Amino acid sequence: MAGNFAQLFQLDDDQTSFRLLETQGSSSLVAGGRDFTLVPTQILTNLIRTAFSDVSHLFRSAHLQQLRSILDDPEASSNDRFVALELLKNAVISSEGMFPSCQDTGTAMVIGKKGESLLIDGDMHDSICDGISQTWQTRNLRFSQMAPLTMYEERNTGTNLPAQIEIEAVQGDRLDLLCIAKGGGSANKTFLFQETRRLLEPDRLLAFLDEKIRTLGTTACPPYHLAIVVGGLSADQTLKTVKLASTKALDHLPTTGDAYGGAFRDVELEQRVLALTQSMGLGAQFGGKYFCHDVRVIRLPRHGGSLPVGLGVGCSADRQIKARIDKQGAWLEALEIDPARFLPEASFDSTHAVRIELDCSMIAVREQLSALKVSTPVLLSGKMIVARDLVHAELAKRLASGEPLPPYFCNHPIYYAGPARTPKGFASGSFGPTTAARMDPYMSDFQAAGGALVTIAKGNRARNVVESCKRHAGFYLGSVGGTAAVLGRDCIREIETIDFQEFGMEAVFKIRVKDFPAFVVIDDKGNDFFSIAH
Incomplete structure (x- = not known):
C-alpha cells in the first residue's frame, strides 16, 4: 500500500x-x-x-x-x-x-x-x-x-x-x-516514569517535574543540560529521545504539534522549567542559580493507555x-x-577559600573543618588516600570478619576517585571525583571503626552518612565535578599505589595535593548542605 x-x-x-x-x-x-x-x-x-x-x-x-x-x-x-x-x-x-x-x-x-x-x-x-x-x-x-x-x-x-x-x-x-x-555519572541520572493521562495538566506536570528534578542531585557534575521527554511509543524510545535531546541533536524540531503525531519542542515549558531549576538553590554543585545551563522538553505521541516520561542530563x-x-x-x-x-x-578571587593542611593528625584536620560552615570553599594541601567501590567492598568484608581497617584508611582523608592514564612527564592523569553515594552503605561501619572520617567526592549523600558524621565527628567535602584535568595537572603532585594493585584504576593510591578545591558539604554537627538547599 x-x-x-x-x-x-x-x-x-x-x-x-x-x-x-x-x-x-x-x-x-x-x-x-x-x-x-x-x-x-x-x-x-x-x-x-x-x-x-x-x-x-x-x-x-x-x-x-x-x-x-x-x-x-x-x-x-x-x-x-x-x-x-x-x-x-x-x-x-x-x-x-x-x-x-x-x-x-x-x-x-x-x-x-x-x-x-x-x-x-x-x-x-x-x-x-x-x-x-x-x-x-x-x-x-x-x-x-x-x-x-x-x-x-x-x-x-x-x-x-x-x-x-x-x-x-x-x-x-x-x-x-x-x-x-x-560517562557513568550522567548515565546514572537517566530515569523513566510510567504515568497516566492525568499528568497532562499544566500545574500538575510542573509540580511533577519539580519533584523529580530535585532527585537528580549534583553527582553528575552540573550545570546540566537537562532533557525531558513526555510521551513515546515505547519506554526505550522515550529514553533514547532523552539522550538525543541532551546532546542538542533534536534542537531543530518543530515547536508545535500536528495531527500526524510528529515530535516537537515545547519551548515555553523549557523556560518555565529552567526558571524552576534556578530557584532550587542547588546551583552549580554548591549553591546558587546555575543547576542547569538549559532545558529541552520534547513531546512525543503515545499509546492511549500509557504515558512514559523520561528525564536525563548532559553533564559538564x-x-x-x-x-x-x-x-x-x-x-x-x-x-x-x-x-x-x-x-x-x-x-x-578565591581568597575567600579556607586553606586546610592535611599533613597533620586527623584530629587536627577535623578541628580545622569543624570551625567552618557548610558550603564554605576550602583548598586542601597534603596527603590523601584514594579508594573507591572495589576497595570499599573488600575492606567491608575484612571488617565483618573481625580484621581492623588498614592504618592508611584511618590516618588520612579518603578521596573517591580513579585516575585516567598519566601523560608522560606528569605525576597524574585526569583525576576527578566519582559519585559519593555509591560508598554510602559502608560509612557507618567504617567511621565506627575509626576510618573514613573525612571523605571527598562529588554529589549528595544519604541520611545515614549525615548521622554517622554527627555521631563520629566526621566530614564530607564535595569536590568540583567536571574538573579532572585541572586536578590532575595542577593539584596532584605525587601518586603512589599502596594496596590492591590488582584493581587497576580502582587500586588504593596515596596522593599529595596542593590547593585542591572542595566545599564543606556535611559537618560534624549534622548539617548537610543539600538538605539546607532543598
Missing part, C-alpha cells in the same frame, strides 16, 4: 559547522542504473578515531559560552562562579590534548543514519570499533567497560569496547553520525560530536580549539 507517512522526527536543516578531514579514497560506482559512493573502511575508522579523540579534549563553543555567562551574571552566587571558572580552566588544559576533560572518559556510543547510495566497502561495525579502540589505546583515556564472566564476576575489557552502535538505513547518499562519550563533560561522510569526503564537527578566549581577563 502506497501512502505519505509523516516522519516522527521532522528536523530542519542542520547548521553545524564541519571541518574537512579527508578527500581521497572514496570512489564512484554504477550498479543497476544508479550511482553509488564506495567508501573504504579505513576512512570510517579514521573518522571515528579522530571524533573520539577530539571529543575527549574539546567542547562546543556554545557550551563554553554558557560557562562564561555564569561569570558575567550578577545573580550568580560566588560558588556558581567558582565552579564555572574551574570548568573553563579545565577546558583550557584539556584542549592541549594530554589530559582528557574528565577522568571517566566514558562509554563510546555511535548513533547514525546511512543513506542507501553510500556503501561501506567492508564491515561497518568492525570499522567503527577499530576507530574507538585506537583512540582509547593511544590517548590518555581510561578503560571503563566491564565484561561479565559470570553473573557475579567481571573483568575490564582493556579496550573500552564493546561500544553502543546504532545505524539506521535511510534514503540519501551520505553517512551521518553522532559520536557520544557518555559535554561530549558529543557530529561526523559525516559524503561524496566530497569525511567531515567532523568543528569544536572549540581556543577555550581560553572565554576566560575572564581578571582571574576569579
